[in-house]
Amino acid sequence: MSTAKGMKLTLKVWRQKNAESKGNLETYELEDVSPDSSFLEMLDILNDGLIQKGETPVEFDHDCREGICGSCSLYINGEPHGPGRRITTCQLHMRSFNDGDTIYVEPWRAKAFPVIKDLVVDRSAFDRIQHAGGYISVNTSGNTQDANAIPVEKENADQAFDAATCIGCGACVAACKNASASLFVSAKISQYALLPQGQVEAKDRVQNMVKQAQEEGFGPCSNTGACEIECPKGISLENIARMNREYLAASLAK
Amino acid sequence: MSESKGLLKSHIVKKYWMAATGLFLCLFLVGHLAGNLQLFMTSYEGQLQFNEYAVFMTTNPAVKILSYLTYFSILFHAVDGVVITLNNRKARPEQYAYSKPGKNSMWSSRNMGILGTIIFVYIVVHMQNFWYEYKFGETPYMLSDNGAPLLMDGSEVKGGEIQNGAVYLNGDQVGDAMRDLYTVVQSSFQEPLLVAFYVLGMIAIAFHLVHGFQSGFQSLGLRNPKYSPLIMKAGYAFAIIVPLLFAIIPIYMLIVA
Numbered sequence: 001m002s003t004a005k006g007m008k009l010t011l012k013v014w015r016q017k018n019a020e021s022k023g024n025l026e027t028y029e030l031e032d033v034s035p036d037s038s039f040l041e042m043l044d045i046l047n048d049g050l051i052q053k054g055e056t057p058v059e060f061d062h063d064c065r066e067g068i069c070g071s072c073s074l075y076i077n078g079e080p081h082g083p084g085r086r087i088t089t090c091q092l093h094m095r096s097f098n099d100g101d102t103i104y105v106e107p108w109r110a111k112a113f114p115v116i117k118d119l120v121v122d123r124s125a126f127d128r129i130q131h132a133g134g135y136i137s138v139n140t141s142g143n144t145q146d147a148n149a150i151p152v153e154k155e156n157a158d159q160a161f162d163a164a165t166c167i168g169c170g171a172c173v174a175a176c177k178n179a180s181a182s183l184f185v186s187a188k189i190s191q192y193a194l195l196p197q198g199q200v201e202a203k204d205r206v207q208n209m210v211k212q213a214q215e216e217g218f219g220p221c222s223n224t225g226a227c228e229i230e231c232p233k234g235i236s237l238e239n240i241a242r243m244n245r246e247y248l249a250a251s252l253a254k
Numbered sequence: 255m256s257e258s259k260g261l262l263k264s265h266i267v268k269k270y271w272m273a274a275t276g277l278f279l280c281l282f283l284v285g286h287l288a289g290n291l292q293l294f295m296t297s298y299e300g301q302l303q304f305n306e307y308a309v310f311m312t313t314n315p316a317v318k319i320l321s322y323l324t325y326f327s328i329l330f331h332a333v334d335g336v337v338i339t340l341n342n343r344k345a346r347p348e349q350y351a352y353s354k355p356g357k358n359s360m361w362s363s364r365n366m367g368i369l370g371t372i373i374f375v376y377i378v379v380h381m382q383n384f385w386y387e388y389k390f391g392e393t394p395y396m397l398s399d400n401g402a403p404l405l406m407d408g409s410e411v412k413g414g415e416i417q418n419g420a421v422y423l424n425g426d427q428v429g430d431a432m433r434d435l436y437t438v439v440q441s442s443f444q445e446p447l448l449v450a451f452y453v454l455g456m457i458a459i460a461f462h463l464v465h466g467f468q469s470g471f472q473s474l475g476l477r478n479p480k481y482s483p484l485i486m487k488a489g490y491a492f493a494i495i496v497p498l499l500f501a502i503i504p505i506y507m508l509i510v511a
Contacts, residue, residue, distance in 0.1 A: 178346070238482075
Protein backbone atom coordinates (compact mmCIF):
# COMPACT_ATOMS: atom_id res chain seq x y z
CA MET A 1 0.00 0.00 0.00
CA SER A 2 2.91 2.29 0.63
CA THR A 3 3.54 2.46 -3.10
CA ALA A 4 0.47 4.69 -3.61
CA LYS A 5 1.43 8.13 -4.86
CA GLY A 6 1.11 10.95 -2.35
CA MET A 7 -1.56 13.59 -2.90
CA LYS A 8 -1.21 17.35 -2.89
CA LEU A 9 -4.16 19.01 -1.18
CA THR A 10 -5.41 22.49 -0.36
CA LEU A 11 -7.46 22.59 2.82
CA LYS A 12 -9.89 25.34 3.79
CA VAL A 13 -10.44 24.74 7.47
CA TRP A 14 -12.76 26.65 9.83
CA ARG A 15 -10.69 28.16 12.63
CA GLN A 16 -12.39 29.72 15.61
CA LYS A 17 -10.61 30.46 18.88
CA ASN A 18 -13.64 30.00 21.16
CA ALA A 19 -17.41 30.22 21.29
CA GLU A 20 -17.38 34.02 21.49
CA SER A 21 -14.85 34.81 18.79
CA LYS A 22 -15.60 35.18 15.11
CA GLY A 23 -14.07 32.43 13.05
CA ASN A 24 -12.81 32.26 9.50
CA LEU A 25 -11.66 29.77 6.88
CA GLU A 26 -7.91 29.24 7.00
CA THR A 27 -6.02 27.81 4.01
CA TYR A 28 -3.43 25.04 4.45
CA GLU A 29 -1.38 23.21 1.83
CA LEU A 30 -0.52 19.55 2.36
CA GLU A 31 2.00 17.57 0.31
CA ASP A 32 2.40 13.85 -0.10
CA VAL A 33 -0.79 12.67 1.66
CA SER A 34 -1.32 8.93 1.29
CA PRO A 35 -4.60 8.07 -0.48
CA ASP A 36 -4.89 5.22 2.02
CA SER A 37 -4.93 7.47 5.05
CA SER A 38 -8.27 8.23 6.63
CA PHE A 39 -9.62 11.78 6.67
CA LEU A 40 -8.87 12.11 10.38
CA GLU A 41 -5.32 10.79 9.85
CA MET A 42 -4.89 13.47 7.22
CA LEU A 43 -5.97 16.06 9.84
CA ASP A 44 -3.50 14.46 12.29
CA ILE A 45 -0.75 15.02 9.71
CA LEU A 46 -1.88 18.64 9.30
CA ASN A 47 -1.82 19.10 13.10
CA ASP A 48 1.67 17.53 13.41
CA GLY A 49 2.91 20.11 10.95
CA LEU A 50 1.18 22.95 12.80
CA ILE A 51 2.60 21.84 16.15
CA GLN A 52 6.10 21.64 14.67
CA LYS A 53 5.69 25.18 13.39
CA GLY A 54 4.55 26.27 16.85
CA GLU A 55 0.99 26.96 15.74
CA THR A 56 -2.22 25.86 17.47
CA PRO A 57 -3.46 22.56 16.04
CA VAL A 58 -6.97 22.27 14.58
CA GLU A 59 -9.44 21.06 17.19
CA PHE A 60 -11.85 18.34 16.01
CA ASP A 61 -13.98 15.68 17.72
CA HIS A 62 -13.02 12.01 17.37
CA ASP A 63 -12.96 8.92 19.52
CA CYS A 64 -13.39 5.33 18.31
CA ARG A 65 -12.37 5.99 14.69
CA GLU A 66 -14.41 3.00 13.55
CA GLY A 67 -17.80 4.56 12.89
CA ILE A 68 -19.69 3.62 16.04
CA CYS A 69 -19.17 6.33 18.66
CA GLY A 70 -20.70 9.28 16.80
CA SER A 71 -17.97 11.70 17.87
CA CYS A 72 -16.53 12.78 14.56
CA SER A 73 -18.57 15.49 12.95
CA LEU A 74 -17.14 17.34 9.99
CA TYR A 75 -18.91 19.08 7.13
CA ILE A 76 -16.57 18.16 4.31
CA ASN A 77 -16.86 19.66 0.84
CA GLY A 78 -20.48 20.64 1.37
CA GLU A 79 -21.76 17.44 2.99
CA PRO A 80 -21.78 16.03 6.51
CA HIS A 81 -19.17 13.24 6.82
CA GLY A 82 -17.99 14.11 3.31
CA PRO A 83 -18.88 12.64 -0.06
CA GLY A 84 -19.27 8.99 1.02
CA ARG A 85 -22.54 7.29 1.93
CA ARG A 86 -23.30 5.34 5.10
CA ILE A 87 -19.94 6.30 6.63
CA THR A 88 -18.75 8.66 9.32
CA THR A 89 -15.85 11.07 8.81
CA CYS A 90 -13.43 8.60 10.41
CA GLN A 91 -14.43 5.99 7.80
CA LEU A 92 -13.76 8.39 4.93
CA HIS A 93 -10.46 7.84 3.14
CA MET A 94 -8.35 10.21 1.10
CA ARG A 95 -8.78 7.97 -1.98
CA SER A 96 -12.28 9.53 -2.19
CA PHE A 97 -10.51 12.74 -3.30
CA ASN A 98 -8.23 13.61 -6.22
CA ASP A 99 -4.68 14.85 -6.26
CA GLY A 100 -4.75 18.66 -6.27
CA ASP A 101 -8.25 18.93 -4.73
CA THR A 102 -9.37 21.80 -2.53
CA ILE A 103 -11.25 20.45 0.48
CA TYR A 104 -13.54 22.57 2.69
CA VAL A 105 -13.75 21.44 6.32
CA GLU A 106 -16.41 23.12 8.46
CA PRO A 107 -18.16 22.40 11.75
CA TRP A 108 -21.85 21.39 11.95
CA ARG A 109 -23.88 24.58 11.58
CA ALA A 110 -26.96 24.91 13.79
CA LYS A 111 -28.21 27.33 16.40
CA ALA A 112 -28.55 24.36 18.74
CA PHE A 113 -24.97 23.20 18.04
CA PRO A 114 -22.81 26.24 18.93
CA VAL A 115 -19.14 26.09 17.99
CA ILE A 116 -16.86 25.56 20.98
CA LYS A 117 -13.58 25.77 19.09
CA ASP A 118 -12.53 25.29 15.46
CA LEU A 119 -14.45 22.23 14.24
CA VAL A 120 -15.85 21.18 17.62
CA VAL A 121 -19.50 21.92 18.37
CA ASP A 122 -21.49 21.51 21.55
CA ARG A 123 -23.93 18.63 20.97
CA SER A 124 -25.27 18.46 24.53
CA ALA A 125 -28.66 19.49 23.12
CA PHE A 126 -28.97 15.86 21.97
CA ASP A 127 -28.33 14.68 25.54
CA ARG A 128 -31.06 16.97 26.87
CA ILE A 129 -33.50 15.61 24.28
CA GLN A 130 -32.66 12.09 25.42
CA HIS A 131 -33.13 13.08 29.05
CA ALA A 132 -36.58 14.44 28.20
CA GLY A 133 -37.92 10.98 27.43
CA GLY A 134 -35.44 8.67 25.69
CA TYR A 135 -35.62 5.95 28.32
CA ILE A 136 -37.94 3.42 29.95
CA SER A 137 -38.65 3.44 33.68
CA VAL A 138 -37.94 -0.23 34.33
CA ASN A 139 -36.04 -1.23 37.41
CA THR A 140 -33.14 -3.27 36.07
CA SER A 141 -31.15 -3.55 39.28
CA GLY A 142 -30.83 -7.23 40.10
CA ASN A 143 -34.28 -8.38 39.02
CA THR A 144 -33.99 -8.20 35.25
CA GLN A 145 -36.21 -10.74 33.57
CA ASP A 146 -35.26 -12.69 30.48
CA ALA A 147 -35.46 -10.57 27.34
CA ASN A 148 -37.46 -13.25 25.56
CA ALA A 149 -40.14 -13.42 28.26
CA ILE A 150 -42.13 -10.77 26.38
CA PRO A 151 -42.70 -11.84 22.75
CA VAL A 152 -41.95 -9.12 20.19
CA GLU A 153 -42.96 -9.31 16.56
CA LYS A 154 -39.85 -9.90 14.44
CA GLU A 155 -40.61 -6.98 12.12
CA ASN A 156 -41.00 -4.57 15.05
CA ALA A 157 -37.87 -5.86 16.72
CA ASP A 158 -35.91 -5.30 13.50
CA GLN A 159 -37.24 -1.76 13.00
CA ALA A 160 -36.59 -0.87 16.65
CA PHE A 161 -33.05 -2.15 16.27
CA ASP A 162 -32.55 -0.17 13.05
CA ALA A 163 -33.70 2.97 14.87
CA ALA A 164 -31.38 2.17 17.78
CA THR A 165 -28.35 2.11 15.46
CA CYS A 166 -28.44 5.95 15.52
CA ILE A 167 -25.11 7.06 16.95
CA GLY A 168 -26.27 10.62 17.64
CA CYS A 169 -23.54 12.22 15.53
CA GLY A 170 -25.78 15.08 14.35
CA ALA A 171 -25.21 14.65 10.62
CA CYS A 172 -28.99 14.86 10.13
CA VAL A 173 -29.01 18.32 11.72
CA ALA A 174 -25.94 19.36 9.72
CA ALA A 175 -27.48 18.21 6.44
CA CYS A 176 -30.93 19.68 7.01
CA LYS A 177 -31.57 23.10 5.48
CA ASN A 178 -33.55 23.91 8.66
CA ALA A 179 -31.06 22.32 11.08
CA SER A 180 -33.91 20.07 12.17
CA ALA A 181 -33.20 17.20 14.55
CA SER A 182 -36.25 15.23 13.43
CA LEU A 183 -34.33 12.16 12.26
CA PHE A 184 -32.42 11.88 15.54
CA VAL A 185 -35.47 12.54 17.73
CA SER A 186 -37.66 10.16 15.75
CA ALA A 187 -35.05 7.38 15.91
CA LYS A 188 -34.82 7.76 19.67
CA ILE A 189 -38.62 7.69 19.92
CA SER A 190 -39.00 4.76 17.52
CA GLN A 191 -36.56 2.49 19.31
CA TYR A 192 -39.06 2.41 22.22
CA ALA A 193 -42.34 3.03 20.41
CA LEU A 194 -41.99 -0.26 18.53
CA LEU A 195 -41.44 -2.37 21.64
CA PRO A 196 -43.92 -3.39 24.35
CA GLN A 197 -41.60 -2.06 27.08
CA GLY A 198 -41.82 1.40 25.56
CA GLN A 199 -45.60 1.68 25.61
CA VAL A 200 -46.05 2.84 29.19
CA GLU A 201 -44.44 6.24 28.65
CA ALA A 202 -45.09 6.47 24.90
CA LYS A 203 -47.34 9.55 24.96
CA ASP A 204 -45.20 11.58 27.36
CA ARG A 205 -42.04 10.51 25.58
CA VAL A 206 -43.00 11.81 22.14
CA GLN A 207 -44.44 15.05 23.52
CA ASN A 208 -41.52 15.83 25.80
CA MET A 209 -38.76 14.92 23.34
CA VAL A 210 -40.37 16.86 20.48
CA LYS A 211 -40.87 19.84 22.80
CA GLN A 212 -37.27 19.70 24.02
CA ALA A 213 -35.91 19.57 20.45
CA GLN A 214 -37.88 22.68 19.55
CA GLU A 215 -36.75 24.49 22.69
CA GLU A 216 -33.14 23.68 21.90
CA GLY A 217 -33.58 25.63 18.67
CA PHE A 218 -33.66 22.85 16.10
CA GLY A 219 -35.83 23.77 13.11
CA PRO A 220 -39.00 22.21 11.71
CA CYS A 221 -38.85 19.23 9.35
CA SER A 222 -39.37 20.08 5.67
CA ASN A 223 -39.34 16.45 4.52
CA THR A 224 -36.52 17.10 2.04
CA GLY A 225 -34.97 13.72 2.89
CA ALA A 226 -31.43 15.13 3.12
CA CYS A 227 -30.95 13.62 6.61
CA GLU A 228 -31.75 10.08 5.50
CA ILE A 229 -29.24 10.30 2.64
CA GLU A 230 -26.45 11.75 4.78
CA CYS A 231 -27.07 9.58 7.87
CA PRO A 232 -24.06 7.28 8.34
CA LYS A 233 -26.39 4.62 9.76
CA GLY A 234 -29.09 4.94 7.11
CA ILE A 235 -31.84 5.80 9.61
CA SER A 236 -35.09 5.87 7.61
CA LEU A 237 -37.52 8.76 7.15
CA GLU A 238 -40.10 6.23 8.21
CA ASN A 239 -39.10 7.06 11.78
CA ILE A 240 -40.06 10.71 11.26
CA ALA A 241 -43.47 9.61 9.95
CA ARG A 242 -43.85 7.41 13.04
CA MET A 243 -42.93 10.36 15.28
CA ASN A 244 -45.51 12.56 13.52
CA ARG A 245 -48.11 9.82 13.96
CA GLU A 246 -47.25 9.28 17.62
CA TYR A 247 -47.27 13.01 18.32
CA LEU A 248 -50.70 13.41 16.69
CA ALA A 249 -52.11 10.49 18.71
CA ALA A 250 -50.56 11.83 21.93
CA SER A 251 -51.81 15.38 21.29
CA LEU A 252 -55.35 14.16 20.69
CA ALA A 253 -55.25 11.97 23.82
CA LYS A 254 -53.95 14.53 26.29
CA MET B 255 -40.55 28.87 25.49
CA SER B 256 -42.43 26.87 28.14
CA GLU B 257 -45.62 27.27 26.18
CA SER B 258 -44.26 25.66 23.04
CA LYS B 259 -46.03 22.47 24.01
CA GLY B 260 -49.13 24.47 23.16
CA LEU B 261 -50.52 23.00 19.98
CA LEU B 262 -50.27 26.12 17.87
CA LYS B 263 -46.60 26.73 18.62
CA SER B 264 -45.38 23.23 17.85
CA HIS B 265 -43.41 22.84 14.61
CA ILE B 266 -45.09 19.48 14.02
CA VAL B 267 -48.61 20.83 14.46
CA LYS B 268 -47.86 23.61 11.96
CA LYS B 269 -46.85 20.87 9.53
CA TYR B 270 -50.11 18.97 10.16
CA TRP B 271 -52.03 22.07 9.13
CA MET B 272 -49.74 22.56 6.14
CA ALA B 273 -50.39 18.97 5.08
CA ALA B 274 -54.14 19.01 5.68
CA THR B 275 -54.73 22.27 3.80
CA GLY B 276 -52.27 21.28 1.06
CA LEU B 277 -53.86 17.90 0.43
CA PHE B 278 -57.33 19.51 0.46
CA LEU B 279 -56.06 21.97 -2.18
CA CYS B 280 -54.92 18.99 -4.27
CA LEU B 281 -58.56 17.83 -4.28
CA PHE B 282 -59.62 21.35 -5.21
CA LEU B 283 -57.20 21.27 -8.17
CA VAL B 284 -58.90 18.11 -9.48
CA GLY B 285 -62.33 19.73 -9.24
CA HIS B 286 -61.12 22.97 -10.84
CA LEU B 287 -59.46 21.03 -13.65
CA ALA B 288 -62.62 19.02 -14.35
CA GLY B 289 -64.49 22.31 -14.80
CA ASN B 290 -61.79 23.84 -16.97
CA LEU B 291 -61.63 20.90 -19.33
CA GLN B 292 -65.08 22.01 -20.61
CA LEU B 293 -63.25 24.95 -22.22
CA PHE B 294 -61.98 22.57 -24.89
CA MET B 295 -65.53 22.47 -26.33
CA THR B 296 -65.42 25.47 -28.65
CA SER B 297 -68.88 24.92 -30.18
CA TYR B 298 -71.90 27.04 -29.17
CA GLU B 299 -73.13 24.12 -27.01
CA GLY B 300 -69.75 23.96 -25.29
CA GLN B 301 -69.80 27.69 -24.63
CA LEU B 302 -73.33 27.44 -23.21
CA GLN B 303 -72.41 24.46 -21.04
CA PHE B 304 -69.38 26.27 -19.60
CA ASN B 305 -71.41 29.38 -18.80
CA GLU B 306 -74.15 27.31 -17.15
CA TYR B 307 -71.41 25.61 -15.16
CA ALA B 308 -70.13 29.05 -14.10
CA VAL B 309 -73.63 29.94 -12.85
CA PHE B 310 -73.79 26.65 -10.91
CA MET B 311 -70.36 27.25 -9.37
CA THR B 312 -71.30 30.75 -8.17
CA THR B 313 -74.81 30.03 -6.89
CA ASN B 314 -74.92 26.48 -5.50
CA PRO B 315 -74.83 26.58 -1.67
CA ALA B 316 -72.72 23.40 -1.35
CA VAL B 317 -70.19 24.85 -3.79
CA LYS B 318 -70.23 28.06 -1.75
CA ILE B 319 -69.21 26.16 1.40
CA LEU B 320 -66.45 24.39 -0.54
CA SER B 321 -65.26 27.69 -1.99
CA TYR B 322 -64.96 29.27 1.47
CA LEU B 323 -63.09 26.18 2.63
CA THR B 324 -60.76 26.62 -0.36
CA TYR B 325 -60.14 30.33 0.33
CA PHE B 326 -59.44 29.48 3.96
CA SER B 327 -57.05 26.69 2.95
CA ILE B 328 -55.14 28.90 0.52
CA LEU B 329 -54.75 31.72 3.04
CA PHE B 330 -53.93 29.43 5.97
CA HIS B 331 -51.45 27.43 3.85
CA ALA B 332 -49.78 30.69 2.79
CA VAL B 333 -49.59 32.26 6.28
CA ASP B 334 -48.53 28.97 7.92
CA GLY B 335 -45.95 28.58 5.14
CA VAL B 336 -44.46 32.01 5.85
CA VAL B 337 -44.27 31.26 9.59
CA ILE B 338 -42.63 27.87 8.97
CA THR B 339 -40.14 29.38 6.50
CA LEU B 340 -39.12 32.01 9.06
CA ASN B 341 -38.69 29.29 11.73
CA ASN B 342 -36.65 27.23 9.26
CA ARG B 343 -34.19 30.06 8.86
CA LYS B 344 -33.86 30.78 12.57
CA ALA B 345 -32.41 27.34 13.23
CA ARG B 346 -29.18 28.06 11.31
CA PRO B 347 -27.99 31.61 11.95
CA GLU B 348 -24.51 30.94 10.53
CA GLN B 349 -24.46 29.42 7.05
CA TYR B 350 -21.90 27.03 5.60
CA ALA B 351 -19.19 28.64 3.51
CA TYR B 352 -19.40 25.75 1.08
CA SER B 353 -22.47 23.54 0.76
CA LYS B 354 -23.79 21.05 -1.78
CA PRO B 355 -27.48 20.61 -0.91
CA GLY B 356 -28.13 19.17 -4.38
CA LYS B 357 -26.29 16.03 -3.28
CA ASN B 358 -28.98 15.04 -0.81
CA SER B 359 -32.26 16.78 -1.69
CA MET B 360 -34.32 18.13 -4.59
CA TRP B 361 -34.38 21.81 -5.46
CA SER B 362 -38.16 21.89 -5.18
CA SER B 363 -38.04 20.42 -1.66
CA ARG B 364 -35.70 23.18 -0.54
CA ASN B 365 -37.57 26.04 -2.20
CA MET B 366 -41.22 25.53 -1.32
CA GLY B 367 -41.39 29.06 0.07
CA ILE B 368 -40.23 30.64 -3.19
CA LEU B 369 -42.53 28.37 -5.22
CA GLY B 370 -45.41 29.17 -2.86
CA THR B 371 -44.81 32.91 -3.28
CA ILE B 372 -44.89 32.58 -7.08
CA ILE B 373 -48.11 30.57 -6.81
CA PHE B 374 -49.67 33.16 -4.49
CA VAL B 375 -48.93 35.95 -6.99
CA TYR B 376 -50.35 33.73 -9.70
CA ILE B 377 -53.58 33.15 -7.71
CA VAL B 378 -54.07 36.90 -7.12
CA VAL B 379 -53.64 37.68 -10.84
CA HIS B 380 -55.82 34.72 -11.79
CA MET B 381 -58.63 35.81 -9.42
CA GLN B 382 -58.44 39.33 -10.87
CA ASN B 383 -58.55 38.00 -14.45
CA PHE B 384 -61.63 35.84 -14.09
CA TRP B 385 -63.26 35.80 -10.67
CA TYR B 386 -63.28 39.59 -10.28
CA GLU B 387 -64.20 40.13 -13.93
CA TYR B 388 -67.07 37.66 -13.69
CA LYS B 389 -68.43 39.13 -10.45
CA PHE B 390 -67.79 42.83 -10.91
CA GLY B 391 -66.39 43.44 -14.39
CA GLU B 392 -68.14 44.39 -17.60
CA THR B 393 -68.50 40.97 -19.10
CA PRO B 394 -70.28 40.15 -22.34
CA TYR B 395 -73.58 38.28 -22.01
CA MET B 396 -74.47 34.85 -23.29
CA LEU B 397 -77.15 34.91 -25.97
CA SER B 398 -79.26 32.05 -27.33
CA ASP B 399 -78.58 30.76 -30.83
CA ASN B 400 -81.44 33.08 -31.92
CA GLY B 401 -79.63 36.06 -30.42
CA ALA B 402 -82.07 36.43 -27.50
CA PRO B 403 -80.87 37.03 -23.91
CA LEU B 404 -80.51 34.07 -21.55
CA LEU B 405 -81.39 34.05 -17.87
CA MET B 406 -79.11 32.54 -15.23
CA ASP B 407 -81.09 29.29 -15.35
CA GLY B 408 -80.48 29.04 -19.09
CA SER B 409 -84.04 29.97 -20.20
CA GLU B 410 -84.34 32.15 -23.27
CA VAL B 411 -86.21 35.49 -23.19
CA LYS B 412 -87.37 36.19 -26.73
CA GLY B 413 -87.57 39.89 -27.44
CA GLY B 414 -85.83 40.68 -24.16
CA GLU B 415 -83.21 43.36 -23.59
CA ILE B 416 -80.20 43.40 -21.28
CA GLN B 417 -79.56 46.46 -19.12
CA ASN B 418 -77.01 46.57 -16.28
CA GLY B 419 -76.88 42.80 -16.09
CA ALA B 420 -80.65 42.32 -15.88
CA VAL B 421 -83.01 41.08 -18.61
CA TYR B 422 -86.06 43.24 -19.35
CA LEU B 423 -89.11 42.17 -21.39
CA ASN B 424 -91.51 44.94 -22.37
CA GLY B 425 -90.03 47.13 -19.69
CA ASP B 426 -90.37 44.55 -16.88
CA GLN B 427 -87.34 42.97 -15.25
CA VAL B 428 -87.55 39.19 -15.63
CA GLY B 429 -84.23 38.14 -14.10
CA ASP B 430 -80.45 38.36 -14.26
CA ALA B 431 -78.69 37.77 -17.56
CA MET B 432 -76.26 34.88 -17.98
CA ARG B 433 -72.74 36.22 -18.24
CA ASP B 434 -70.42 34.88 -20.90
CA LEU B 435 -67.37 33.79 -18.94
CA TYR B 436 -66.32 31.58 -21.81
CA THR B 437 -65.71 34.60 -24.04
CA VAL B 438 -63.91 36.41 -21.20
CA VAL B 439 -61.51 33.46 -20.91
CA GLN B 440 -61.10 33.07 -24.64
CA SER B 441 -60.39 36.74 -25.30
CA SER B 442 -58.00 36.99 -22.32
CA PHE B 443 -55.87 34.19 -23.71
CA GLN B 444 -55.37 35.98 -27.02
CA GLU B 445 -52.58 37.82 -25.18
CA PRO B 446 -49.39 35.67 -25.46
CA LEU B 447 -47.83 37.30 -22.38
CA LEU B 448 -50.77 36.27 -20.20
CA VAL B 449 -50.60 32.74 -21.64
CA ALA B 450 -46.90 32.63 -20.77
CA PHE B 451 -47.69 33.86 -17.24
CA TYR B 452 -50.27 31.10 -16.79
CA VAL B 453 -47.88 28.44 -18.08
CA LEU B 454 -45.20 29.68 -15.67
CA GLY B 455 -47.74 29.57 -12.84
CA MET B 456 -48.46 25.94 -13.69
CA ILE B 457 -44.75 25.09 -13.79
CA ALA B 458 -44.43 26.54 -10.28
CA ILE B 459 -47.42 24.46 -9.14
CA ALA B 460 -45.88 21.34 -10.71
CA PHE B 461 -42.64 21.76 -8.76
CA HIS B 462 -44.59 22.65 -5.61
CA LEU B 463 -46.59 19.43 -5.96
CA VAL B 464 -43.58 17.21 -6.66
CA HIS B 465 -42.51 17.87 -3.09
CA GLY B 466 -45.81 18.81 -1.49
CA PHE B 467 -47.94 15.79 -2.37
CA GLN B 468 -45.72 13.17 -0.76
CA SER B 469 -44.59 15.56 1.97
CA GLY B 470 -48.21 16.00 3.08
CA PHE B 471 -48.57 12.29 3.70
CA GLN B 472 -45.21 12.18 5.51
CA SER B 473 -46.16 15.09 7.81
CA LEU B 474 -49.37 13.34 8.81
CA GLY B 475 -47.42 10.16 9.48
CA LEU B 476 -49.15 8.31 6.65
CA ARG B 477 -46.29 6.16 5.52
CA ASN B 478 -45.29 2.54 5.56
CA PRO B 479 -43.11 0.34 3.36
CA LYS B 480 -46.11 -1.13 1.56
CA TYR B 481 -47.94 1.94 0.27
CA SER B 482 -45.30 4.70 0.44
CA PRO B 483 -43.76 3.86 -2.97
CA LEU B 484 -47.28 4.17 -4.36
CA ILE B 485 -47.75 7.60 -2.74
CA MET B 486 -44.43 8.75 -4.25
CA LYS B 487 -45.44 7.59 -7.74
CA ALA B 488 -48.95 9.02 -7.42
CA GLY B 489 -47.40 12.32 -6.28
CA TYR B 490 -45.14 12.53 -9.34
CA ALA B 491 -48.01 11.59 -11.67
CA PHE B 492 -50.29 14.19 -10.02
CA ALA B 493 -47.57 16.88 -10.16
CA ILE B 494 -47.04 16.34 -13.88
CA ILE B 495 -50.52 15.54 -15.21
CA VAL B 496 -52.68 18.11 -13.38
CA PRO B 497 -50.59 21.27 -14.10
CA LEU B 498 -49.96 20.05 -17.66
CA LEU B 499 -53.69 19.76 -18.41
CA PHE B 500 -54.28 23.19 -16.82
CA ALA B 501 -51.48 24.73 -18.90
CA ILE B 502 -52.67 23.27 -22.19
CA ILE B 503 -55.96 25.23 -21.97
CA PRO B 504 -54.56 28.78 -22.43
CA ILE B 505 -52.20 27.51 -25.13
CA TYR B 506 -55.13 25.86 -26.91
CA MET B 507 -57.16 29.06 -26.62
CA LEU B 508 -54.30 31.10 -28.10
CA ILE B 509 -53.68 28.78 -31.02
CA VAL B 510 -57.20 27.61 -31.92
CA ALA B 511 -59.10 30.87 -31.51
